[in-house]
Amino acid sequence: MKKISVFLTLSLLLILFQVGHASELEVYFINVGQGDSILIKTPNNKTILIDAGIHSAAEDGYNPFLYLKSHNIKKLDAVFITHPHDDHYKGFNYLCTKKGEKEFPVKTVYYSVTPGPEYGKFQSCLEDIIKRSDVNGQVSARGPPLEFGDVVFTVIYPEEPISQPSKNKNLDSIVMKMTYKNVSFIFTGDADKEVEDLLQGDLQSTILKVGHHGSRTSTSKTFLKKVDPEYAVISCNNKDGKGKTYGHPHDPALKALKTQKVKLYRTDLSGTIIIKSDGNSIVIIVENEVSQNSSELWSPGEKTQ
Numbered sequence: 001m002k003k004i005s006v007f008l009t010l011s012l013l014l015i016l017f018q019v020g021h022a023s024e025l026e027v028y029f030i031n032v033g034q035g036d037s038i039l040i041k042t043p044n045n046k047t048i049l050i051d052a053g054i055h056s057a058a059e060d061g062y063n064p065f066l067y068l069k070s071h072n073i074k075k076l077d078a079v080f081i082t083h084p085h086d087d088h089y090k091g092f093n094y095l096c097t098k099k100g101e102k103e104f105p106v107k108t109v110y111y112s113v114t115p116g117p118e119y120g121k122f123q124s125c126l127e128d129i130i131k132r133s134d135v136n137g138q139v140s141a142r143g144p145p146l147e148f149g150d151v152v153f154t155v156i157y158p159e160e161p162i163s164q165p166s167k168n169k170n171l172d173s174i175v176m177k178m179t180y181k182n183v184s185f186i187f188t189g190d191a192d193k194e195v196e197d198l199l200q201g202d203l204q205s206t207i208l209k210v211g212h213h214g215s216r217t218s219t220s221k222t223f224l225k226k227v228d229p230e231y232a233v234i235s236c237n238n239k240d241g242k243g244k245t246y247g248h249p250h251d252p253a254l255k256a257l258k259t260q261k262v263k264l265y266r267t268d269l270s271g272t273i274i275i276k277s278d279g280n281s282i283v284i285i286v287e288n289e290v291s292q293n294s295s296e297l298w299s300p301g302e303k304t305q
């Protein structure tokens, strides 16, 4: 497989957007502070959102829906709620405001754990989004692949639909592989090493969304060898004012990635990270470029409280 990696700055990015290629897959790792929110635009113009971060206020700069608005997204063909942790589902609250409901009609909602008390006071909001959708339900490895034209999602975990949520909510994360021709992504939510050990099938992927914001609880060496990614993205940022200071990413995950010579991108350093692909080659666009040799890139996050 031929892979080309190009690093571009914002000015070039603007030009690229103007000449945008409709036949490309676009994956946006949105800088939502502490949390995950990943927007996928398929070549046949389907829009998919995996998680929505923790920031739900309408005018909050880390609210992913502001980003979606600025990119002229007007509907969501699918939404994935990977697991019941607030830095993944709270941002969906925007879809429960009058404005959000109108701006982003949601066609399909997928989740690992059916909304219940695990989602705290956001349970009813998530139930509402589900009620408004055309298709919804729990996903698991038992189900068929989810196809959006040539872009195919294969759920690897959980093995079966979850009937009894785990105490450790990370263990209920959806892990799935997304394939577009010769390029693939593996999305891990906050899956712990315990989950990584259980994963079956072909895990090899071009790009790894590092589990649990680069925490020491994830990214075992064995798992990393199986995925064998060329690129990895860590979604983390402790400077978001939410007081969530876990010090992500942690040293063991960074060391594992460095040892395996994976090219790393971090939203706390690079801002939103955009990966575009025609199914063979890859272009990576960042807000702030950080050299792979930079010591900053391979330094753990700081615990500030």
Ligand SMILES: [Zn+2]
Pocket (backbone or CB within 6 Å): 035, 036, 085, 087, 088, 190, 212, 213
């Ligand atoms: Zn998380």
